[in-house]
Amino acid sequence: MELQPPRGTTDFLPPGSESLLRLYEAAHRVARLFGFRYVETPGFEATELFARSSGESSDVVRKEMYTFKDRGGRLLTLRPEATAPIVRAYLAKRHELPSPFKAYMVGAMWRYGRPQTGRTREFRQFDVETIGAPEPAADVEVIACGDRYFRELGLRGRHLELNSIGDETCRPGYRRLLIDYLEAHQGSLRDEHRDRFRENPLRVLDCKDPACRAVAAGAPKISDHLCEPCREHFDEVQRLLKEEGIEADLVPTLVRGLDYYTRTTFEWVGDRLPEGQGSLGGGGRYDGLAEILGGPPTPGVGFALGIEPRVLLALEKEGVRAGGEALDCFVIGIGEHGREAARPLVRELRSVGLRADAALGDRPLGAQMKMADRANARFALILGEREAAAGTVTVRRLADGHQDVVPQTDVAAWLATHGASE
Ligand code: AMP
Numbered sequence: 001m002e003l004q005p006p007r008g009t010t011d012f013l014p015p016g017s018e019s020l021l022r023l024y025e026a027a028h029r030v031a032r033l034f035g036f037r038y039v040e041t042p043g044f045e046a047t048e049l050f051a052r053s054s055g056e057s058s059d060v061v062r063k064e065m066y067t068f069k070d071r072g073g074r075l076l077t078l079r080p081e082a083t084a085p086i087v088r089a090y091l092a093k094r095h096e097l098p099s100p101f102k103a104y105m106v107g108a109m110w111r112y113g114r115p116q117t118g119r120t121r122e123f124r125q126f127d128v129e130t131i132g133a134p135e136p137a138a139d140v141e142v143i144a145c146g147d148r149y150f151r152e153l154g155l156r157g158r159h160l161e162l163n164s165i166g167d168e169t170c171r172p173g174y175r176r177l178l179i180d181y182l183e184a185h186q187g188s189l190r191d192e193h194r195d196r197f198r199e200n201p202l203r204v205l206d207c208k209d210p211a212c213r214a215v216a217a218g219a220p221k222i223s224d225h226l227c228e229p230c231r232e233h234f235d236e237v238q239r240l241l242k243e244e245g246i247e248a249d250l251v252p253t254l255v256r257g258l259d260y261y262t263r264t265t266f267e268w269v270g271d272r273l274p275e276g277q278g279s280l281g282g283g284g285r286y287d288g289l290a291e292i293l294g295g296p297p298t299p300g301v302g303f304a305l306g307i308e309p310r311v312l313l314a315l316e317k318e319g320v321r322a323g324g325e326a327l328d329c330f331v332i333g334i335g336e337h338g339r340e341a342a343r344p345l346v347r348e349l350r351s352v353g354l355r356a357d358a359a360l361g362d363r364p365l366g367a368q369m370k371m372a373d374r375a376n377a378r379f380a381l382i383l384g385e386r387e388a389a390a391g392t393v394t395v396r397r398l399a400d401g402h403q404d405v406v407p408q409t410d411v412a413a414w415l416a417t418h419g420a421s422e
Pocket residue numbers: 081111113118119120121122123125279280281282283304305306307308309310
């Protein structure tokens with residue numbers, strides 16, 4: 001039996017699993033701080049949902065979907081992204097939901113790519129979507145939510161890139177200009193784009209290949225060809241971002257791989273992530289998506305952040321410990337009276353909301369100290385015969401071995417004032 005998880009997936013075990021949990025908790029906290037409501041959609045969907053929403057020419061659809069037939073012969077796909085499922089779920093129940101509908105989700109996504117550092121086949125995203133709001137303020141609110149997430153985590157090495165890719169009024173004209181330009185430079189494009197750039201010329205701008213990048217650098221810029229309403233929208237997004245104190249670099253080649261995006265596009269780039277896997281997350285406006293899925297015209301804007309592996313990796317590179325201690329205290333009872341006193345103490349600590357644990361059976365002091373260490377506790381609370389007789393506890397801070405003697409009745413309050421359960 002193979003004990004390793006399947007290629008491109010990861011087992012999360014302590015302490016790494018606890019770092020991941022912190023990233024989830026921060027996502028829930030920050031999204032709710034901004035008024036986004038928690039949603040969960042199925043892990044798999046009808047393949048048609050992603051085929052329609054991603055457009056036939058997108059990489060995700062062409063190469064990376066986990067698609068299978070179930071026993072009933074239905075064609076299904078493991079969700080590679082969350083926006084289309086969330087919009088689908090919204091459209092199905094829209095009459096019962098608030099408008100605009102502000103939703104967030106935290107969960108696994110699957111894409112069949114070649115695994116490498118920062119790129120896996122199963123990864124975790126934090127998704128935030130505002131459905132039903134055309135205003136630039138909606139774009140800025142989702143960006144501010146992502147920015148706050150990074151600030152809460154203490155991730156510093158990142159920057160925000162911003163662009164507008166216009167809408168159905170101005171993009172077709174720009175597309176023609178771009179195709180003309182690419183035709184003149186066809187020979188310099190990498191194979192895949194040389195043959196296919198007419199289908200989706202904007203994808204060339206997004207290509208990481210140095211040859212394509214050189215061509216993209218000289219290409220006409222969409223931002224010079226926006227129609228008046230798109231121009232105004234983009235200007236307002238920039239003004240409001242400034243007001244929020246969020247800096248953004250304007251990057252005219254920033255286009256999203258999926259076809260339903262309109263107007264605002266943005267991406268957070270991690271400064272220390274590996275070349276080619278530098279995106280921490282990104283998003284944009286997708287005013288055309290709801291109609292593609294058979295719903296009424298409904299504007300929307302959102303982002304997807306790669307919590308794992310990307311954000312986790314970026315934090316590690318900065319030496320930020322995301323996990324913290326797993327326990328506030330490990331109670332060590334030694335001798336008959338110490339053990340007797342340990343059980344009610346653990347019960348009391350847990351009842352007031354402190355994370356407490358203890359050995360289940362009789363173990364020597366050394367073994368229990370080791371357990372406290374392995375459990376990643378902040379304090380060991382030692383209850384020996386001496387402490388049991390005096391009604392005290394020896395509180396040992398595991399990080400540096402510093403010890404205090406505290407009356408048993410005061411331990412919970414003492415821990416609360418000494419930084420446990422932050
Ligand atoms: P996308 O939906 O392609 O814009 O992806 C949004 C974010 O999800 C990216 O910025 C990455 O952080 C993350 N991501 C996408 N694909 C993968 C993958 N195969 N492995 C790890 N993270 C990914």
